[in-house]
Ligand SMILES: CC(=O)SCCNC(=O)CCNC(=O)[C@H](O)C(C)(C)COP(=O)(O)OP(=O)(O)OC[C@H]1O[C@@H](n2cnc3c(N)ncnc32)[C@H](O)[C@@H]1OP(=O)(O)O
């Protein structure tokens with residue numbers, strides 16, 4: 001019997017993360033996500049995923065300098081981005097630019113572990129620069145180089161907005177990146193591993209992942225959550241009535257439900273806290289109030305139906321990114337920046353112990369047919 005959507009099928013062993021979906025727990029390499037979100041930076045989490053250990057201060061300094069060194073886009077890539085349509089989906093722009101990076105790398109096809117580790121750093125450093133450059137170019141602004149004295153999250157916000165963000169905003173961005181960095185055998189990671197399983201190169205594998213993350217059932221849901229919040233806000237309709245109406249029409253409410261979590265996603269809890277803090281500072285709590293209302297109605301409705309559908313990581317990230325001033329259609333691209341270390345950490349595992357990934361299918365079509373000559377059909 002086919003496992004539709006490969007639910008419950010285990011396809012690899014991994015040291016990277018584990019999810020207890022029944023109680024809503026997530027660990028990266030043994031550390032609880034809540035602990036990591038409160039006490040580490042994105043750079044430390046990248047190091048953890050690629051090395052299995054958190055860095056010492058000296059290791060972190062060296063590693064962060066290495067990441068920064070690769071954060072400037074080569075002129076050919078900037079030129080390419082200038083020629084992208086200004087109304088393209090940002091995920092299409094990022095997918096295309098990341099794919100193009102492979103053409104400029106003379107060692108693109110080197111899948112030795114040493115080379116894959118180098119590419120993991122390079123791609124993680126380049127992705128925020130690509131997202132920021134596309135955002136600036138489509139708004140008629142000049143792309144900016146990163147600043148050598150800023151950390152990863154601060155540099156992304158600087159390259160995007162052209163000014164340095166305050167400490168609360170930088171820390172909010174940093175925590176959001178930590179929370180999105182890795183999540184087991186999710187669809188985009190699986191896509192990356194399938195591509196790597198053919199011994200294709202790292203750029204091809206992360207391009208597969210980017211294409212997969214874009215879908216609204218996966219990373220694309222954060223854009224859809226914001227669309228929903230805006231739609232409800234603009235309609236002036238009661239949010240409860242809107243949600244009930246959507247559910248009775250057979251629609252899924254974006255930002256809810258998960259293949260693995262049958263309890264609240266622990267990342268949603270941290271993001272809710274972040275949203276609260278940053279919105280209070282901005283003096284604008286509209287999106288959070290609306291999100292809370294939707295969550296309450298969903299809880300009531302799902303309880304009535306006996307379904308374990310709770311907010312996922314995409315639900316509150318929409319309010320957080322929006323309050324950070326990030327354009328709505330960039331949200332999935334921001335997710336991609338954060339997931340790059342997770343994807344590449346999985347590639348390190350895949351290349352180190354590879355076997356072609358090739359599942360089977362149950363054939364349910366007809367058999368024993370004979371071709372009727374074309375002229376007689
Ligand atoms: C980063 C991430 O990828 S997190 C997920 C982001 N995606 C979203 O937020 C999109 C909305 N959510 C969904 O579409 C789904 O919950 C998925 C795709 C995430 C998980 O899908 P699956 O594990 O295949 O669950 P499936 O779609 O079969 O849903 C199971 C049941 O819950 C219901 N359900 C699932 N999600 C929702 C939702 N968001 N709203 C309402 N009902 C839902 C389904 O209708 C289904 O009901 P049924 O059994 O009566 O037919």
Ligand SMILES: O=C([O-])CC(=O)C(=O)O
Nearest residue numbers: 182183185186187259313
């Ligand atoms: O794990 C999944 O199925 C989806 C995902 O990437 C996440 O929740 O971060």
